[in-house]
Amino acid sequence: MIEERLKTLLRDPPIQDDGFRTELSMQIRNKARQAEKKRPLIRMLNSVIYMSVAAAVCIIVLYNLLPGWGERGAGSDSFVEERLIYEQSGKKILAIYPDPERMAGQYSGFIFSFTEPLSVFKGKQLTIQAIHLKTGASELVSSETITTSSSGYEGLQRYTTNLVVPFGGAWRLEVKVDGKFYADAVIHYAEPSWEESERFNAGTVKMIGTEERIGLVDVPFYAGQAQKAMWCIWRFPFELKESSLEIQALRKGSVEKRTLFSSKAYGIKQPFAAIGGGVRQSVNSLNFPEPGLWRILPYVNGKLLDTIVIKVQKSE
Amino acid sequence: MLDRFDYLRNLAEGYERGPVLEDMMSRFGTDVWNFAYFLTRRSEAADDVAQEVFLAAYRNLYSFRGGENSLKSWLLKITRNKSLNYLQSAFVRKVLLLGDRLPSEKALAAEDRHFETLEREMLWQAVLELPVKYREIIILEYHYDLKLKEITQLTGISEGTVKSRSHRAKKKLAASLGENH
Numbered sequence: 001m002i003e004e005r006l007k008t009l010l011r012d013p014p015i016q017d018d019g020f021r022t023e024l025s026m027q028i029r030n031k032a033r034q035a036e037k038k039r040p041l042i043r044m045l046n047s048v049i050y051m052s053v054a055a056a057v058c059i060i061v062l063y064n065l066l067p068g069w070g071e072r073g074a075g076s077d078s079f080v081e082e083r084l085i086y087e088q089s090g091k092k093i094l095a096i097y098p099d100p101e102r103m104a105g106q107y108s109g110f111i112f113s114f115t116e117p118l119s120v121f122k123g124k125q126l127t128i129q130a131i132h133l134k135t136g137a138s139e140l141v142s143s144e145t146i147t148t149s150s151s152g153y154e155g156l157q158r159y160t161t162n163l164v165v166p167f168g169g170a171w172r173l174e175v176k177v178d179g180k181f182y183a184d185a186v187i188h189y190a191e192p193s194w195e196e197s198e199r200f201n202a203g204t205v206k207m208i209g210t211e212e213r214i215g216l217v218d219v220p221f222y223a224g225q226a227q228k229a230m231w232c233i234w235r236f237p238f239e240l241k242e243s244s245l246e247i248q249a250l251r252k253g254s255v256e257k258r259t260l261f262s263s264k265a266y267g268i269k270q271p272f273a274a275i276g277g278g279v280r281q282s283v284n285s286l287n288f289p290e291p292g293l294w295r296i297l298p299y300v301n302g303k304l305l306d307t308i309v310i311k312v313q314k315s316e
Numbered sequence: 317m318l319d320r321f322d323y324l325r326n327l328a329e330g331y332e333r334g335p336v337l338e339d340m341m342s343r344f345g346t347d348v349w350n351f352a353y354f355l356t357r358r359s360e361a362a363d364d365v366a367q368e369v370f371l372a373a374y375r376n377l378y379s380f381r382g383g384e385n386s387l388k389s390w391l392l393k394i395t396r397n398k399s400l401n402y403l404q405s406a407f408v409r410k411v412l413l414l415g416d417r418l419p420s421e422k423a424l425a426a427e428d429r430h431f432e433t434l435e436r437e438m439l440w441q442a443v444l445e446l447p448v449k450y451r452e453i454i455i456l457e458y459h460y461d462l463k464l465k466e467i468t469q470l471t472g473i474s475e476g477t478v479k480s481r482s483h484r485a486k487k488k489l490a491a492s493l494g495e496n497h
Contacts, residue, residue, distance in 0.1 A: 002486070006439075010458040013350045014440035019362055020345035028370045032337055035371070235360050275405065 086183035094183040105192030114156040121146040223291040252293040355399035450485035
């Protein structure tokens with residue numbers, strides 16, 4: 001019978017992986033708890049913000065497990081050797097699996113594989129920072145209190161995170177547990193592209209940036225003139241009561257980052273408005289001091305989300 | 317007869333809700349996420365919706381009086397409302413509909429392995445391609461195995477309309493599968 005057949009065929013969902021992942025329930029649990037206790041929301045951001053890339057990260061792992069992965073991705077100024085493993089007393093305690101196609105200025109996923117048992121990390125603050133060896137510039141990779149193991153593992157064998165760095169060259173990834181040095185690794189990034197970022201249409205609105213990640217409504221910017229900038233951030237699954245947005249920018253040829261906007265400096269507690277479907281919007285004013293190519297660095301809650309290259313025109 | 321969630325009938329104000337939330341998520345997390353995904357067809361939207369559903373349920377737990385079956389319907393009802401809100405939000409209409417696509421090819425490739433039969437795969441694909449008003453009825457009826465009455469309560473749509481949508485949905489499925497079911 002048709003009815004029975006439909007029932008049989010549609011009984012199991014067409015989705016292979018359980019979309020309701022451990023991380024998601026953890027996130028809900030944390031949020032519920034926080035709502036209950038009305039405590040400031042501080043902890044849960046970094047662990048889970050980009051879970052939607054988990055699938056992509058899996059692909060990266062598979063790719064990395066192929067022979068010869070260690071040699072790939074060496075940048076041009078390789079004055080410090082790449083090192084993807086950290087050993088303590090002859091025992092490997094950390095291996096990292098970066099995206100082999102990584103390039104400065106672009107978002108890429110990482111897996112940090114810790115071999116020590118969960119008890120070493122549980123209840124402690126795990127912080128990963130990236131330090132640019134040439135300039136000393138530092139970027140936050142992640143910082144969170146470890147509560148559970150990686151999904152499907154006993155410990156943190158598959159700790160997924162991601163990173164965008166503004167400069168090419170060697171970066172040291174430093175892992176700290178409760179503020180104390182735990183392990184590190186060194187990876188190389190190819191120099192970033194200085195081509196203007198892609199433009200894409202979001203409905204009738206033309207945007208510049210990375211589709212489905214972050215975009216800026218495409219309006220002309222003139223040097224020395226404040227211009228309203230409207231941002232859309234996709235896959236931003238939190239409705240935190242407080243968050244921060246800081247817009248920094250780098251002019252081509254310079255390593256000096258300038259801060260063009262900071263929600264904290266303005267005392268804005270929540271610079272984002274939800275517009276449905278995990279998309280957040282923010283409006284601010286940007287003023288680029290000089291014409292030319294600029295790389296815009298949007299920091300959300302202290303972490304660089306992506307970079308957008310635009311051409312700032314001479315004042316009319 | 318007592319069921320697993322019968323204790324909810326007597327949940328008093330001030331009762332520790334944390335364990336109830338755990339219980340609800342472990343029993344219905346996948347159902348909620350999948351339904352949100354079936355309706356929105358976007359996994360990030362399903363993440364958002366699932367989160368909103370459980371937080372809403374958590375907030376309104378003391379006002380809920382029912383057992384397991386009605387808990388499932390209640391959660392699916394919230395899921396439906398939140399998913400439809402998502403689909404109706406002006407921004408989604410304007411911006412994201414461009415990206416409103418079927419499960420990506422990558423996802424389908426992964427699913428290939430999982431499907432027991434090609435038939436099942438094709439049927440699901442056809443179901444997910446149905447307009448949302450037909451899709452939800454078919455999914456509630458055949459995936460969640462809900463009775464007509466439960467569907468009308470859950471959706472707020474009259475029995476007659478549910479029946480005719482179910483009928484039309486099956487016709488559309490048959491047409492898109494190119495065969496007479």
